[in-house]
Amino acid sequence: MAVTMRQVAEAAGVSIATVSFVVNNSKPVTPETRRRIERAMAELGFRPNIVARALASRRTQILALVTPLSRLWPGAATREFILGAAQAAKDSNHHLVIWPVGNDGDELVALVGQKLVDGVLLMSVQLDDARVEALRGLDTPFTLIGRTRDLTGLDYVDVDIAASMRMAMDHLAGLGHRHIAFVNGTRDEEGVAGFGPYVRSEAAYRELSTERGIGPVVLYCRSDAASGREAARELLATAPSTTAVIIQDEAGAAGLTAELRRLDRPVPDDISVLSLLSSADFAEMCDPPLTTVTTPGMELGRLGVEALLRQLDNRPRLTAVLRTGVLARGGSTGPVGSRR
Amino acid sequence: MAVTMRQVAEAAGVSIATVSFVVNNSKPVTPETRRRIERAMAELGFRPNIVARALASRRTQILALVTPLSRLWPGAATREFILGAAQAAKDSNHHLVIWPVGNDGDELVALVGQKLVDGVLLMSVQLDDARVEALRGLDTPFTLIGRTRDLTGLDYVDVDIAASMRMAMDHLAGLGHRHIAFVNGTRDEEGVAGFGPYVRSEAAYRELSTERGIGPVVLYCRSDAASGREAARELLATAPSTTAVIIQDEAGAAGLTAELRRLDRPVPDDISVLSLLSSADFAEMCDPPLTTVTTPGMELGRLGVEALLRQLDNRPRLTAVLRTGVLARGGSTGPVGSRR
DNA sequence: TTGAAAGCGCTAACAG
DNA sequence: CTGTTAGCGCTTTCAA
Numbered sequence: 001m002a003v004t005m006r007q008v009a010e011a012a013g014v015s016i017a018t019v020s021f022v023v024n025n026s027k028p029v030t031p032e033t034r035r036r037i038e039r040a041m042a043e044l045g046f047r048p049n050i051v052a053r054a055l056a057s058r059r060t061q062i063l064a065l066v067t068p069l070s071r072l073w074p075g076a077a078t079r080e081f082i083l084g085a086a087q088a089a090k091d092s093n094h095h096l097v098i099w100p101v102g103n104d105g106d107e108l109v110a111l112v113g114q115k116l117v118d119g120v121l122l123m124s125v126q127l128d129d130a131r132v133e134a135l136r137g138l139d140t141p142f143t144l145i146g147r148t149r150d151l152t153g154l155d156y157v158d159v160d161i162a163a164s165m166r167m168a169m170d171h172l173a174g175l176g177h178r179h180i181a182f183v184n185g186t187r188d189e190e191g192v193a194g195f196g197p198y199v200r201s202e203a204a205y206r207e208l209s210t211e212r213g214i215g216p217v218v219l220y221c222r223s224d225a226a227s228g229r230e231a232a233r234e235l236l237a238t239a240p241s242t243t244a245v246i247i248q249d250e251a252g253a254a255g256l257t258a259e260l261r262r263l264d265r266p267v268p269d270d271i272s273v274l275s276l277l278s279s280a281d282f283a284e285m286c287d288p289p290l291t292t293v294t295t296p297g298m299e300l301g302r303l304g305v306e307a308l309l310r311q312l313d314n315r316p317r318l319t320a321v322l323r324t325g326v327l328a329r330g331g332s333t334g335p336v337g338s339r340r
Numbered sequence: 341m342a343v344t345m346r347q348v349a350e351a352a353g354v355s356i357a358t359v360s361f362v363v364n365n366s367k368p369v370t371p372e373t374r375r376r377i378e379r380a381m382a383e384l385g386f387r388p389n390i391v392a393r394a395l396a397s398r399r400t401q402i403l404a405l406v407t408p409l410s411r412l413w414p415g416a417a418t419r420e421f422i423l424g425a426a427q428a429a430k431d432s433n434h435h436l437v438i439w440p441v442g443n444d445g446d447e448l449v450a451l452v453g454q455k456l457v458d459g460v461l462l463m464s465v466q467l468d469d470a471r472v473e474a475l476r477g478l479d480t481p482f483t484l485i486g487r488t489r490d491l492t493g494l495d496y497v498d499v500d501i502a503a504s505m506r507m508a509m510d511h512l513a514g515l516g517h518r519h520i521a522f523v524n525g526t527r528d529e530e531g532v533a534g535f536g537p538y539v540r541s542e543a544a545y546r547e548l549s550t551e552r553g554i555g556p557v558v559l560y561c562r563s564d565a566a567s568g569r570e571a572a573r574e575l576l577a578t579a580p581s582t583t584a585v586i587i588q589d590e591a592g593a594a595g596l597t598a599e600l601r602r603l604d605r606p607v608p609d610d611i612s613v614l615s616l617l618s619s620a621d622f623a624e625m626c627d628p629p630l631t632t633v634t635t636p637g638m639e640l641g642r643l644g645v646e647a648l649l650r651q652l653d654n655r656p657r658l659t660a661v662l663r664t665g666v667l668a669r670g671g672s673t674g675p676v677g678s679r680r
Numbered sequence: 681t682t683g684a685a686a687g688c689g690c691t692a693a694c695a696g
Numbered sequence: 697c698t699g700t701t702a703g704c705g706c707t708t709t710c711a712a
Contacts, residue, residue, distance in 0.1 A: 002455060004689060015699045020691060030697065047453035051394045052689030055704045060391060062437070067423065079419040083407065086438040095437045095456060097402070098426040113387035115342060115705095116435060225627040251625040258627035282625075285591040287565040287598035344705060355683045360707060370681060392705030395688045455689095 003044045012040035023048055062095045063308060064117040066108060066131065068124050069100055077279040077297030078123075081145070084301025085121060092309055094118075105134025112140050119308045121145060125156070127196050141311040145304050147196055151320075155311065157303045159277060160322035161197055164293050165204040165246070167327055168274050171291065172244045173212070177272065177335050180209070181217035181239055183231045183247040183256065201248055201276065217242060221252040228255025236263060243335035244272040250282045253290060268330065277325055289330035296323050343384045352380040363388055402435045403648060404457040406448060406471065408464050409440055417619040417637025418463075421485070424641025425461060432649055434458075445474025452480050459648045461485060465496070467536050481651040485644050487536055491660075495651065497643045499617060500662035501537055504633050505544040505586070507667055508614050511631065512584045513552070517612065517675050520549070521557035521579055523571045523587035523596065541588055541616065557582060561592040568595025576603060583675035584612040590622045593630060608670065617665055629670035636663050 005023070009016040014033060021027040022037050029037075040046070054060040065085055067078070082098065089096040097117065101107045108131050112120065117140070122131055125146030132154070135142045144156035172180050182205040185198050202218060209216040217239045221227040231252065235242055247253045253275040257267045267273045268288060275282065275292045283292040300323060307318040345363070349356040354373060361367040362377050369377075380386070394400040405425055407418070422438070429436040437457065441447045448471050452460065457480070462471055465486030472494070475482045484496035512520050522545040525538050542558060549556040557579040561567040571592065575582055587593045593615040597607045607613045608628060615622065615632045623632040640663060647658040 002453070002689095006689080016690080017692085017700075018698055021698085024691085026691085028697065033697080047450070047455075049689050050454040050456045051391060051400060052704090053691075054391050055395050055706090056689075056691040058691095058704075067426075079422070082419070082422060082438065083440055086407075086440050090440060095439075097435045097437045098422065099435075100423055100426050100430060110387070113342070114390040115387075116390045224624050225629070229627070251621075254625045254627050281591075284564050285594045285622075285625075287569075287594050289565070342705095346705080356706080357684080357708080358682060361682085364707085366707085368681065373681080389705050392688090393707075395690090396705075396707040398688075398707095 002049065003046045005046070005048070008037065008040045008044055008046045011044060012036045060116060060118055061093060062097055062117045063089055063119050063121060063305065064097050064099050064111070065121045066099045066101055066123060069102055077295045080280065080295075080297025081123065081301040084298035085305050086301075087298075088302040088305035092305075094305075094309070096305075101131075103130060105130045105132075109134050109138065112138055119143070119312050121304045121308055125196070127199070141308065143304055143308040143311070145300060155307045155317055155319050157300055157307055157318075157321040157323070159197070159295055159300070160324045161200040161277070162204040163322070164277060164325040165201055166208060167324060168246050168276055168293050169205075169208050169212075171327060171329075172246070172272060172274060175244075175272070175335075177244040178214060179217075179239070179242045179244070179335075180214055181219065181235055181242045181245045183219045183221050183228075183235075183245060183249070183252060185249045185252070186220040186222060197277070198248070205246070221247070221249055221256070223249050224251045225255030225258070228252035228257075229259035230255075232256045232259035232263065236260075236265065242271065244274065246274045246276050248276040250275060250278045253278065253282075254286075257286075257288075257290065272335075283328050286330065291330040292328050293325035294328060295325055299323055342389065343386045345386070345388070348377065348380045348384060348386045351384060352377045400456060400458055401433060402437055402457045403429055403459050403461060403645065404437050404439050404451070405461045406439045406441055406463060409442055417635045420620065420635075420637030421463065421641040424638035425645050426641075427638075428642040428645035432645075434645075434649070436645075441471075443470060445470045445472075449474050449478065452478055459483070459652050461644045461648055465536070467539070481648065483644055483648040483651070485640060495647045495657055495659045497640055497647055497658075497661040497663070499537070499635055499640070500664045501540040501617070502544040503662070504617060504665040505541055506548060507664060508586050508616055508633050509545075509548050509552075511667060511669075512586070512612060512614060515584075515612070515675075517584040518554060519557075519579070519582045519584070519675075520554055521559065521575055521582045521585045523559045523561050523568075523575075523585060523589070523592060525589045525592070526560040526562060537617070538588070545586070561587070561589055561596070563589050564591045565595030565598070568592035568597075569599035570595075572596045572599035572603065576600075576605065582611065584614065586614045586616050588616040590615060590618045593618065593622075593626075597626075597630065612675075614670075623668050626670065631670035632668050633665035634668060635665055639663055 005016050005019050009019045019037055022029050022034050086096045120142040123145045125144045127149045129148050132148050147156050147158050184202050206216050219231045219234055221231040257273050260267050260271055265271045273290055275290050277295045278292050280294050283294055303321050310317050345356050345359050349359045359377055362369050362374050426436045460482040463485045465484045467489045469488050472488050487496050487498050524542050546556050559571045559574055561571040597613050600607050600611055605611050613630055615630050617635045618632050620634050623634055643661050650657050
């Protein structure tokens with residue numbers, strides 16, 4: 001059996017309460033007494049039982065990361081996100097549990113009701129998200145990764161898609177491109193309208209193009225290479241003057257690039273392709289090296305945990321955190337004809 | 341405050357013990373009494389406090405998934421694995437915590453000492469793994485994902501690399517290929533010798549080639565497209581008669597394919613490429629669709645949890661579970677000249 | 681079939 | 697500064 005506080009107390013000749021004080025640094029203790037206790041702890045190999053502590057203190061030091069059952073953000077940096085969150089949790093003496101739950105809130109309510117976790121991190125939040133409404137009714141603090149339509153009173157961490165899009169367009173414009181198309185992602189289940197990132201990226205693209213007098217060209221593709229190929233053909237058919245394309249899907253980007261090559265419009269020599277909000281893994285796999293704007297998965301995970309812990313500790317809140325993607329230059333060059 | 345068992349007991353006019361019996365189905369209870377209690381629970385919205393239960397029963401119903409800090413299996417199906425494990429845990433009323441810890445066992449010992457978890461799942465196990473030795477000294481059950489050199493008394497779940505390699509070679513041989521090369525992964529940190537999957541796949545390849553009278557050709561590449569390109573050049577220089585290549589790295593596969601194309605040996609028309617033990621994400625991103633043998637990440641995660649739970653419940657153990665990768669045909673054809 | 685009661689190991693008043 | 701004590705909410709003998 002594991003060593004308990006009581007045994008430590010006996011060995012050190014003090015009361016169990018005093019041991020608790022030194023373990024948690026919760027009250028002043030004479031250096032001499034402290035030393036005796038620490039010695040006893042070391043000798044006996046004492047490790048506080050975290051479950052007993054949780055029951056007595058009403059603080060489990062456990063956070064939950066709620067992930068959808070379906071892959072919501074296709075091919076995205078989920079792994080990095082999870083690991084970033086787990087790291088951040090550990091760094092502040094917390095544990096992270098993974099809860100894969102459906103999109104209706106009921107299951108989530110049941111889990112939260114178990115009182116296992118102090119707070120909840122909600123991944124892949126949708127514009128209208130039943131899970132959020134469900135959590136609003138409970139008294140467990142939570143933080144969003146992503147954004148709902150109605151954000152009153154909520155804390156969230158998200159990718160700054162508008163800024164990322166601007167970064168992408170600035171990059172391409174800086175290379176001399178004047179005809180920049182956008183291939184947006186799409187998900188049959190809810191249509192383009194429902195998925196926040198898609199909505200926001202398209203809005204940002206349209207706004208920026210108009211602002212710069214670039215006729216907006218928007219196409220769509222699903223999350224596979226074949227769909228990317230289709231987009232390539234459609235692009236050349238409908239907007240042949242295009243010299244650069246921003247695409248928000250990894251698999252789609254791969255297909256698009258390959259098809260452009262097949263159609264004698266090689267990337268990046270003849271047309272530039274930039275993959276928006278892809279994962280780091282993808283970036284290092286592209287060939288030719290595509291320019292990418294990478295989702296900062298780890299950082300978002302860390303920030304999500306940070307925001308949640310602030311709520312739990314009643315520290316100043318982190319209400320609206322946005323992070324721009326990271327630009328990694330591939331082999332993109334300017335449009336044909338404009339090059340030195 | 342949340343509803344407690346005591347309140348339910350009062351409302352139903354029974355003792356707290358009886359409530360416990362119906363909640364856990366641990367003792368027979370008169371239908372009539374049971375009904376009263378269930379009614380009270382429903383009306384009050386009672387949810388058992390899992391922490392109190394854990395303290396009293398010495399069973400937390402929490403499992404830990406230990407992941408290395410560094411990416412050990414490059415680009416692999418980590419996400420699927422994590423989600424598979426989380427799902428399986430949930431399906432048997434358990435929780436899964438993620439512990440990103442270093443490779444020395446000390447941190448792990450400290451975490452386990454907290455008595456938060458009933459069992460541990462060790463990911464990315466190395467041939468000589470300090471974490472395993474550390475866990476052997478404790479009394480918390482654990483299961484390996486991967487294998488150590490010394491497996492006595494241990495339960496593990498792993499990819500059957502030999503079988504996967506055989507599947508790959510059979511597939512290619514069936515298409516008529518007689519010159520099949522293998523590009524193994526490599527990791528500078530520990531050399532080829534240290535990483536189990538690399539060791540085993542190479543051994544399997546060599547054995548199978550010898551068996552079939554195919555002179556073995558083995559090259560190495562790191563986990564990036566550039567390294568894959570190098571491998572392509574080296575391959576054509578040293579074994580120009582090669583008609584098919586098996587490569588065990590996703591990024592490397594991308595680079596290899598691209599470089600072969602650039603050198604006028606297009607895939608799959610002129611030479612076949614098969615990506616061994618890659619992730620499902622990768623498979624759907626390849627263009628042209630590469631034939632892949634995919635790591636069954638979800639399934640391994642589920643099986644790991646299953647094996648662990650069996651230990652915990654004293655059910656017949658699952659000591660040595662191996663799963664073969666899943667073959668997904670891409671556009672591979674037979675070698676040039678042998679085609680109809 | 682049900683109840684009483686003794687913990688599980690620790691925290692947090694409160695008292696001294 | 698240290699000790700006493702009453703729980704935290706539930707499980708689990710042991711009796712009734």
